[in-house]
Ligand SMILES: CC(=O)N[C@H]1[C@@H](OP(=O)(O)OP(=O)(O)OC[C@H]2O[C@@H](n3ccc(=O)[nH]c3=O)[C@H](O)[C@@H]2O)O[C@H](CO)[C@@H](O)[C@@H]1O[C@H](C)C(=O)N[C@@H](C)C(=O)N[C@@H](CCC(=O)O)C(=O)O
């Protein structure tokens with residue numbers, strides 16, 4: 001049996017990058033269990049591997065969270081180098097708030113709080129310049145489509161980027177007609193599965209932080225100066241309060257995580273900027289823009305079931321019955337025809353009363369907002385308000401019940417829609433791109 005309480009230290013033991021782009025990240029729990037995660041990243045001939053060592057360190061420390069979570073021990077040991085203070089602050093948040101949902105689900109009673117060692121502050125002031133070559137991560141969902149269209153609108157030179165090569169990513173890139181760099185990732189799934197079956201802890205990890213660091217490494221190796229994520233404003237809102245902390249399933253997509261990650265990137269000295277292009281917008285606003293891009297409607301998939309690592313369990317498209325499918329259906333509905341939406345999802349979800357509780361939960365009615373990538377309760381209420389006034393939707397069984405049982409209690413406030421669709425000024429988007437964000441996201 002695996003007894004999580006017996007382990008004291010999670011160790012970062014080795015990391016390497018070969019000239020062919022083979023990344024090897026090695027970890028250990030005390031002296032007992034070793035874990036190896038691998039990536040293949042694209043590397044051009046003659047790339048300066050030494051220059052990206054600090055980013056490799058960052059990826060090593062960030063990706064360790066998948067293995068740390070097996071026991072969540074009190075200590076970590078960084079045996080290949082010491083993070084600078086900003087990096088240590090980012091990692092401490094990632095291994096604590098980033099594992100908040102994990103702590104709730106496993107009823108740990110408290111969030112993990114490992115202390116990372118702090119090396120001296122590194123004097124690596126990098127002059128920030130106007131973006132010129134942009135890498136746009138594409139996960140196959142609607143948000144990255146909107147981000148890539150904003151970058152296209154700006155006229156900047158850009159390339160798409162994916163970790164893995166899933167069908168929704170391929171379809172999106174084909175519609176975009178833009179080149180894509182691909183990184184492959186291998187986790188020791190068999191080992192994790194065996195440990196989980198014998199008592200190791202399991203739960204959600206802050207995956208966007210891992211994807212961001214792989215994108216950063218790929219950008220630095222291939223001469224890109226900018227990585228534009230598609231993390232929306234709504235991703236900063238939490239799900240529940242636990243151990244005095246607002247626990248957010250999407251912690252690594254939040255504005256707080258972005259600020260901390262940018263601090264850590266500053267310490268790498270890499271001449272690569274990273275920010276979220278969609279930070280000013282809510283999911284409702286992004287859905288409105290995406291509804292106006294019909295060329296992508298048969299290509300995208302936002303359902304998380306497409307991300308499963310085991311090919312046997314992975315779906316190629318929408319499952320049509322999970323919180324993420326319900327949320328995306330709900331926020332697209334005000335801006336799309338019912339038949340078009342049914343064609344995308346394979347079912348008319350707002351006609352299916354069996355899914356009523358799931359839709360109501362998006363407004364935190366009957367429980368807390370689900371641990372999934374769904375927008376704020378207020379946005380879901382705003383979407384329901386729009387549907388209540390829309391002859392195409394208002395008589396659909398689920399909409400009628402949401403209006404009768406949720407809106408009647410929470411109030412049908414028109415200000416909700418305008419505030420959900422307003423763009424916020426809190427973001428890290430540089431001047432060269434912000435007008436293009438406004439152009440695509442403002443109706
Ligand atoms: C696809 C999915 O939603 N997976 C979540 C699910 O895991 P499941 O066992 O059903 O399938 P796998 O993802 O294939 O995982 C197999 C095992 O491997 C572990 N693992 C996986 C990825 C990783 O980076 N590290 C790992 O250790 C995993 O724990 C399994 O034992 O349930 C898990 C537990 O709640 C979730 O952690 C899985 O989530 C994946 C990490 C994932 O890729 N999720 C994204 C679709 C996702 O949630 N994106 C967020 C973005 C916010 C964020 O950055 O956190 C979102 O859309 O909300």
Ligand SMILES: Nc1ncnc2c1ncn2[C@@H]1O[C@H](COP(=O)(O)OP(=O)(O)OP(=O)(O)O)[C@@H](O)[C@H]1O
Pocket residue numbers: 137138139140141142143144145161162163164208211228229230231253301302303373
């Ligand atoms: N496997 C991946 N490869 C590259 N980028 C990814 C991957 N998974 C997620 N991302 C990126 O991480 C960010 C957050 O992902 P998220 O799933 O929220 O976005 P999305 O897939 O574009 O949209 P949606 O919310 O509709 O699923 C986005 O910038 C997305 O492009």
